[in-house]
Amino acid sequence: MADVVTDISREELAGLRRHNPVVDFFIRLVREKPMGTVGAAIVLILLLVGIFADLLAPYGYNDINLYAVLEPPSRHYILGTDQLGRDMLSRIIHGARISMYVGLGAAGLDAFVATLIGLISGYFGGKVDLILQRFVDSVIVFPALFFYLAIMAIIGPGLLQVTFCIGILSGVGSSRLIRSAVMGAKQNVYVEAAHAIGAPSRRILLRHILPNVFAPVIIIFTIAMGAVIIAEATLSFLGFGIPPPAPSWGGMLSGAGRRYMVDAPWMAIWPGLALSLVVYGINMFGDAMRDLLDPRLRGGMGGMGAYGTEKAKKALAKKTKKDRAQ
Amino acid sequence: MQNYLIRRMLLIIPTIIIVTIIVFLVVRFVPGDVIDLMVTEMSQIGETRAAEEIDEEWVRHKLGLDVPIHVQYVRWIGGILTRGDLGTSLWTQRPLALELQKRIPVTFELSLMALIISILIAIPVGVYSAIRQDTAGDYVGRTIAIAGLSIPNFWLGTIIFVLPAIWWGWSPPVEYIPLVKDPLGNLGQFIIPAIIMGTATAAGLMRMTRTMMLEVLRNDYIRTAWSKGLKERVIVLRHALKNASLPLITMLGARIPGLLSGAIIMEQIFCLPGMGRLMIDAINNRDYPVISGVNLIMASLTLICILITDISYAWVDPRIRYK
Numbered sequence: 001m002a003d004v005v006t007d008i009s010r011e012e013l014a015g016l017r018r019h020n021p022v023v024d025f026f027i028r029l030v031r032e033k034p035m036g037t038v039g040a041a042i043v044l045i046l047l048l049v050g051i052f053a054d055l056l057a058p059y060g061y062n063d064i065n066l067y068a069v070l071e072p073p074s075r076h077y078i079l080g081t082d083q084l085g086r087d088m089l090s091r092i093i094h095g096a097r098i099s100m101y102v103g104l105g106a107a108g109l110d111a112f113v114a115t116l117i118g119l120i121s122g123y124f125g126g127k128v129d130l131i132l133q134r135f136v137d138s139v140i141v142f143p144a145l146f147f148y149l150a151i152m153a154i155i156g157p158g159l160l161q162v163t164f165c166i167g168i169l170s171g172v173g174s175s176r177l178i179r180s181a182v183m184g185a186k187q188n189v190y191v192e193a194a195h196a197i198g199a200p201s202r203r204i205l206l207r208h209i210l211p212n213v214f215a216p217v218i219i220i221f222t223i224a225m226g227a228v229i230i231a232e233a234t235l236s237f238l239g240f241g242i243p244p245p246a247p248s249w250g251g252m253l254s255g256a257g258r259r260y261m262v263d264a265p266w267m268a269i270w271p272g273l274a275l276s277l278v279v280y281g282i283n284m285f286g287d288a289m290r291d292l293l294d295p296r297l298r299g300g301m302g303g304m305g306a307y308g309t310e311k312a313k314k315a316l317a318k319k320t321k322k323d324r325a326q
Numbered sequence: 327m328q329n330y331l332i333r334r335m336l337l338i339i340p341t342i343i344i345v346t347i348i349v350f351l352v353v354r355f356v357p358g359d360v361i362d363l364m365v366t367e368m369s370q371i372g373e374t375r376a377a378e379e380i381d382e383e384w385v386r387h388k389l390g391l392d393v394p395i396h397v398q399y400v401r402w403i404g405g406i407l408t409r410g411d412l413g414t415s416l417w418t419q420r421p422l423a424l425e426l427q428k429r430i431p432v433t434f435e436l437s438l439m440a441l442i443i444s445i446l447i448a449i450p451v452g453v454y455s456a457i458r459q460d461t462a463g464d465y466v467g468r469t470i471a472i473a474g475l476s477i478p479n480f481w482l483g484t485i486i487f488v489l490p491a492i493w494w495g496w497s498p499p500v501e502y503i504p505l506v507k508d509p510l511g512n513l514g515q516f517i518i519p520a521i522i523m524g525t526a527t528a529a530g531l532m533r534m535t536r537t538m539m540l541e542v543l544r545n546d547y548i549r550t551a552w553s554k555g556l557k558e559r560v561i562v563l564r565h566a567l568k569n570a571s572l573p574l575i576t577m578l579g580a581r582i583p584g585l586l587s588g589a590i591i592m593e594q595i596f597c598l599p600g601m602g603r604l605m606i607d608a609i610n611n612r613d614y615p616v617i618s619g620v621n622l623i624m625a626s627l628t629l630i631c632i633l634i635t636d637i638s639y640a641w642v643d644p645r646i647r648y649k
Contacts, residue, residue: 035469134337138344141628142621145587146605150352150617153609230478237480238594238606253484261488268488272481280476287472 028292036288042281049093050100059087061094061247070264080266082252083259088266091247092274098248099229099278101159106167106228111221113171118178118213119205123186129179139172145234152240162241166231174220178213185212215293222286226279233275249275330640338633342626349622350399353389353614361385364416364612388416389614412622413615415608422619425604430623432600435505436523436592437585439516441578443524444531449567449574451528452535457562459540467532474529479588482522483595500597519592526588527581534577538570545569572643579635583628 030037049056058078065085073080079088121132139147148165155161185191186209194204233250235241242248252271261268364385386392393401405411412422455467491497498518503511542548543566551561590602597603601620608616 134340134344137341138348141341141345141583141625141632143583143586143624143628145590146621146624149590149605149609150621153612153617154352154355154357226476233478234480234591238591240609250478250480253481258484261484262491265488265492268484272478272485275481276477280473283472283476
């Protein structure tokens with residue numbers, strides 16, 4: 001019975017949709033949010049540079065050339081070299097890969113943990129919620145960097161460790177957003193209906209609630225991406241993130257390099273510039289995305305499909321109103 | 327109001343208990359090979375405590391790992407509650423509480439200055455951005471705000487060290503000047519890191535101010551105020567900002583953990599002996615009692631700040647006061 005109900009509503013939705021929702025989203029992005037489009041382009045460049053780092057970089061990230069130490073930008077070394085004669089451009093390009101790994105990995109974990117806690121806490125409510133929220137409360141009162149440092153001191157430095165540490169801990173904080181979205185989605189009549197026909201909690205959560213909180217999950221993922229990249233860079237800068245010689249943008253600004261920066265300012269400028277530009281792009285994109293997927297615009301329908309076209313939105317709003325009136 | 331306060335206080339209790347458990351477990355999970363490493367490192371610098379035999383047993387005893395876990399916890403909590411004993415540094419053998427007396431004021435001063443600077447920047451820019459929504463000024467303000475969120479603090483700090491040194495041969499002082507000794511020199515030393523921290527915090531705060539103002543400005547009573555013929559200044563300041571500032575107070579409280587995180591970076595770059603430096607040094611020395619002690623203090627301070635903001639929010643907002 002439950003299947004029949006879902007199928008009908010899906011067919012209706014399909015009739016209202018004119019395009020693929022993802023394509024629709026990008027069309028709206030380009031049309032309505034010029035800065036968001038710029039941000040999306042920067043994110044795309046980061047991904048491409050990260051994926052094809054080996055092909056793009058003129059040298060290896062750890063190719064030491066002691067005959068070309070601290071060279072200013074030139075034809076051979078476009079962005080100059082560091083104190084070991086390593087090409088800055090190649091290191092920045094490979095650094096993009098690290099930021100990409102951390103950005104996607106930690107933000108993914110963040111969104112996953114947030115969804116898991118948010119779903120459980122928001123859906124079951126009551127005592128479960130009360131207890132879980134005290135845990136969430138106690139994690140978020142730690143100033144993040146202090147907590148990250150303490151955890152890193154125990155699990156040791158490394159790409160994987162940093163990703164897990166940042167991803168899981170920041171996910172706990174983000175879960176509150178999902179929780180409130182779930183609590184809103186729970187009010188829908190069809191959730192009650194699913195309950196009435198005896199659908200198990202797992203099914204209600206996955207098929208009826210999860211699609212409803214899809215938009216906030218995507219928003220959390222995008223916004224977290226900028227934050228986790230900065231967090232990794234900060235940890236590496238302080239010397240507790242990804243250890244050298246890995247070319248983390250934050251790590252390139254720290255440690256041994258700092259002593260040479262007055263003589264070779266390019267060593268201080270490029271990694272920070274790359275970092276700022278990427279995070280700026282992600283933030284711009286995330287902002288535009290949040291505006292386009294604004295949870296307050298949501299009618300009764302979940303997922304990105306409901307944001308497809310103005311027409312669909314109006315039709316859905318009318319339909320929900322009618323349903324509620326009955 | 328009283329009920330609200332009591333309920334708010336009661337909710338703190340489980341939170342603080344879980345915080346202590348988290349902090350407690352941090353030391354519990356110190357891997358065994360790290361203890362071996364600590365033994366080696368400490369016997370090398372053994373002259374300070376030559377009288378004691380330094381071996382794995384000694385380190386485990388100092389970390390309090392030599393008794394069952396629940397005993398450890400009770401002993402630790404008991405020490406904090408009865409004697410204010412937050413633990414002893416493995417390296418200096420000095421009680422952490424003494425060390426904190428010197429460190430907390432530094433971090434507090436830095437964060438407070440940063441907070442004031444961020445409010446001074448964020449509120450006017452945010453209000454302007456909201457009342458001139460979608461104008462060039464609004465776009466400039468918002469773009470700068472996102473830029474402020476994107477530029478990492480530690481890079482700005484590094485640049486402040488590098489560029490003036492190249493251009494004018496000037497670099498910020500790296501020796502700490504106590505406030506009591508030379509107030510002006512002290513403020514001069516704190517102002518640069520505070521501005522860097524403040525601008526970063528201002529970015530988020532400005533965006534919130536703008537959103538809150540936009541929401542309030544759409545209200546009916548604002549339209550009434552306009553049609554009464556009130557001046558824009560009066561409407562914006564007295565009618566709109568007053569109401570928009572309520573949620574801003576809570577948001578200020580939520581910013582405090584971030585502010586304290588920023589203090590670590592600034593203390594590290596500008597060589598200020600605050601909590602952040604203490605934490606970094608402790609990690610470098612594998613001084614686990616200090617790591618957990620600092621975390622406990624930071625979490626408790628944040629909790630108190632959030633509690634104060636919540637209470638002040640209730641005190642300012644009659645809707646909560648009379649519920």
